[in-house]
Amino acid sequence: MTNCPICLFKESNKVSLENHIKLHGYDDLQVEILISxxxxxxxxxxxxxxxxxxxxxxxxxxxxxxxxxxxxxxxxxxxxxxxxxxxxxxxxxxxxxxxxxxxxxxxxxxxxxxxxxxxxxxxxxxxxxxxxxxxxxxxxxxxxxxxxxxxxxxSSNFPKAKFKNSIIYFSWDNIEFQNGKVLVNIYETNKHYSFKNEYSQVLLNIVKELFFKIKYPEEIFTIHIDSSEKINSNHSTIFKLKDLLKVEQKNISDFLINYEINKDKKQSNGNLIQIPKTQLKPTDFKKEKNIYIKLAVNSCLSNDNIYSIKENNNGKTEHSLVFEFIRRNYIYVLVENENMNRSAHLFVFNKISKDHIEKIYGFFFSEKENKRLLMRQEKLVLKKELNTALKIRVLNHNNYEKYKNHLTHYLYMLG
Structure with a gap:
């Protein structure tokens, strides 16, 4: 062979083909294979x-x-x-x-x-x-x-990443917020990198579009892969996202509150706004320790959905999971606060219901005080307000077997 198979360089009196191929980054044995x-x-x-x-x-x-x-x-x-x-x-x-x-x-x-x-x-x-x-x-x-x-x-609208040496460059569009972690999707290589982040939650995907991308439009993040194929945390700027979320906590909270107020105003004018839904998957809960949430996840069928929402609990922001179980006769919506000390609530809607998730979201994020007391004492009032098929069922966390029997009765017996 007289030409380099990599770049078609032709051997000359000044530079041998072996030495030229080594300049590409190959060792002696690799050069021998390439030349053959x-x-x-x-x-x-x-x-x-x-x-x-x-x-x-x-x-x-x-x-x-x-x-x-x-x-x-x-x-x-x-x-x-x-x-x-x-x-x-x-x-x-x-x-x-x-x-x-x-x-x-x-x-x-x-x-x-x-x-x-x-x-x-x-x-x-x-x-x-x-x-x-x-x-x-x-x-x-x-x-x-x-x-x-x-x-x-x-052929798609997937966000594009850039690669240089051992560094991956990407933008907000490659980032997906999940509860307790940030997922970075690099579509060109079909790689998904997960990073723990205590400030991350699913609702930040709303903030990403309407807050982060406006306030930090030119932000470019990096992941640095070292020689052992591991992520170098000292040279990867994705880890700085944790500090950014911490600094912006107050602004994020204010933004979400204003977002909900504006949404409620539009709803009051008769225009029901669909909330942005970032859907979770059962596989996101592999390490879930809350036995009641694990039970709900394991009860999901292929057509069921899981969402994460913010809950306004007497002025304090908490996080809840909403499970939408689509069954033969009814649609069941189970709301599980991530705090196991909070009771769960099961809402039952007719199969023709279309906006039940938005109604549940609006109720739990509203400024109504003592919501859990209301759901115990004003079941008929809330049944009419939320247009549920049956009265709200309170599921306490003090007896797992009893909780399991109640959930099984609704999902599999009533269906």
């Missing part, structure tokens, strides 16, 4: 029959050869960090395609050698062929998945 690439053989292995390798599969030496080749050729499936360390102008997908061509060329070369062997039993080339053929097939599957994902990203 014969482009006229690329892809040919897909159009011929593989040699008979049945004897190799029964030999104990196969694993040693496989491990050796896996180590030797592992650079052909680089991690994000390894890719960003290379000094090349190819995209990640373009580089993977080149590596696949190199593997296919190597496999075809091995096949032609095996076909000429006089001893048709076991040989080192057969072991190598079997090991590299597995790597080749896996790499093609991986690349096809990346190409499909890239097509989905390019």
């Amino acid at each position: 690439y014969d482009s006229k053989f690329k892809g040919l292995i897909d159009n011929v029959n593989y040699p008979d390798l049945s004897t190799c599969k029964r030999d104990d030496r196969l694993e040693d050869i496989k491990n050796f080749n896996k180590l030797l050729y592992s650079f052909l499936l680089p991690s994000e960090f390894e890719y960003h360390q290379l000094k090349i102008k190819k995209s990640y997908i373009e580089l993977l395609q080149l590596y696949i061509d190199i593997l296919s060329s190597k496999l075809y070369s091995l096949k032609t050698t095996i076909d000429k062997e006089i001893n048709k039993n076991i040989s080192l080339d057969k072991f190598s062929f079997l090991a590299l053929s597995e790597l080749y097939q896996n790499q093609k599957l991986f690349l096809n998945g990346l190409i499909t994902k890239e097509a989905e990203v390019n």
Whole structure:
């Protein structure tokens, strides 16, 4: 080979091909593999029959050869960090395609050698062929998945991230707030990074659109991946988001209150505003310790929904989860405060109900005092106000089995 397979640089008297390829960031063994690439053989292995390798599969030496080749050729499936360390102008997908061509060329070369062997039993080339053929097939599957994902990203409105060296740059659009953690979605690589954040809650997704993106429109966050494929917290600015949320606590609270007041004004004019709903998934509660919330999560079917809301409890802001159970005869809405000392409340709506979540949200975030006392003493009044099918059911947290029986009765017996 006289041209660099990476950039097509042609060997000259001043610079050898080996030294040039090393400038891209490859070591001596990797350079040797790259130089041995014969482009006229690329892809040919897909159009011929593989040699008979049945004897190799029964030999104990196969694993040693496989491990050796896996180590030797592992650079052909680089991690994000390894890719960003290379000094090349190819995209990640373009580089993977080149590596696949190199593997296919190597496999075809091995096949032609095996076909000429006089001893048709076991040989080192057969072991190598079997090991590299597995790597080749896996790499093609991986690349096809990346190409499909890239097509989905390019054809959609997914927010775009940028990559430089080992740093990922992204904006508010890549951030999703959840209770107690922040999720960063990098769609180009189909990666999702989760960060603990005690100030994070689902309602901040409203604040993100109408507050953060206005007050901090140019904010760019980073995630720095180090050589061990771990996130470097000292150089990743996403961790500073915790401080920003802490500093803006008062402004966020005021914003949400004003947001609700404005929404209520529009509702009073006969225009019911749909609240922004960031839906939670049952998988978000894998580490949930509240046994009553876990029971509610485990009771969810595929069509059911889980939302997080803010609750105004006599002037103090608390957080509650709203479970929407859609059953045969009714729609059940269970409101569980994250404080286990608070009782839960079950609301029952007719199947034709369309705005029950908004009504529940408006009631719990309203400035009405002693809401839990009202739900115990004014059940008929609230039944009319919220237009429920049945009276509100109070579910206490002092007896788990009793709580479970009540919930089961409604969801599965009444249905």
